[in-house]
Amino acid sequence: HLNVLARERLARFRGLKNFKTSPWETAEDRPHEPEDWRRLLQIVDYKGSKNRTLREALVGGVNPGIRVDVHLRGVPSSLRNRRQPLSLFSLLRHEHKHTVVNVNMHLNSSVEEPLKSKEELVVQCGPRRLVVKPVFSAGDNTPNNVHKFDRFLHPGRSAIATWIGPLTWGAVPVLVFKSKQNQDPELLDSADADAEAQIDIDNLELIGKGTVVAPDQSRVVAKRAILTGHPYKIHKRIVTVRYMFFNAEDINWFKALQLWTRRGR
Template identity: 35%
Template sequence: MKKYDKGMDLAAEKEDLENLKAAKADRQFPDEVDTPLDQLARIRFQKYRGLESFRTSPWDPKENLPSDYARIFQFENFDRTKKRILKEQEEKDGALPGWYLTVHVKDVSQLLWSSFKQSKMSVVLIGLFPHEHKMSVLNTVLKRTPYYSLPIKSKERLVFQCGFRRFAVNPVFSSHTNGQKHKFERFFQPDSTVVASFYAPIQFPPSPVLCYKEVDNKLVLVATGNLLSCNPDRMVIKRVVLSGYPLKIHKKVGCY
């Protein structure tokens, strides 16, 4: 007991407890938000809009975007570009599995090469397809694993292994549906499947994806999946259901 108290992080324990309560409330009452009492609802929710139908109501994906969003690379037709690049790669003559090759690398300092030899690290050579050096919005389909049972909050820092690349990002979770608009998910619940969207270098499907969470300075595998698309126009919409008591105002008298 003393060892547990000595190694316990009180702030982390409190944060995990709050996330558990919020995730449980989100699962029981999805998207419900209490009507605020300290400010007008029309001010608190002025960035939201009413939709007749979440599926069919029009929504411009280019609306109210920050200026930096224009720097993101976007394909005119991602699926057509992927098919063309993969077909060109198959037509090229390259090395086959089992071949022994001699690779000459230029412009590498002797000091760097000596440090590699002393550390006995492996040198991995990777070839990039066209456009894979550019940045865009990657959408990956993830499914939870049994190695981590706590809910994961949206925009929480996670480590992704996407193909041959590994990076730390703060993904936004959304529902995995076939429509044009996708509902924002506040939590990645256990035994569920979501789409995680984040800024990253472009890759082409199918690319396996592993998602890790850092727990006690160790990486724990929390989800697995694959790359869905590179589409910055994927619409992730936050849905809010107001909860409270209806109130009718007649002049200066309030009546329930």
């Protein structure tokens, strides 16, 4: 835009010669990191750590078929009056800590509209039911561990869904739900008023499934922006391009980036 400086609008972007092979400097991302990013759990050897944790869980404990009395503190009154039996689950080592959760998610082909990134979803991951806003990215393997950000996940397609949440060891299956939209205009006001209330299970729609993959805090999800211009004059190997930048400062700022045509020349 004429009134917007490109170097300020694209301050969080950087030039890459090749999206899949060029190295990514993580030091430039530190000013834009979440507040608790450095406090998240980082696992160097995921496979070895998982095997050690599973072996620890098999040592000791209570054998199947033995009656056990469990005493709980601070139980809400709503749970005391329920007639349905309660289920108790134990966590493995480090599963109470938060990390970068990656899930190989598949959206059902029966879903009518594509799913937008950062849209609120309800996921059932083992015994846990979480409300998350995942970011979608390509699930390919790249040498530089940089993956293209996907704005939408289309029906019948798969992508890596990423969010910050509690750690889960192993390839645990995941069910993905979405709250059904209320089509009755008379009930919209009441629905907005109850937005912060507990999620109604009967109002959830199963839209996809997935599998937990190894958490990787060094995995880069990058948005791709392409600067375009109109070739005004071509003389041998010199090309004059207009409508790409509108001031000399932006030209000098981005002059180190390579140019190419639609045919890759």
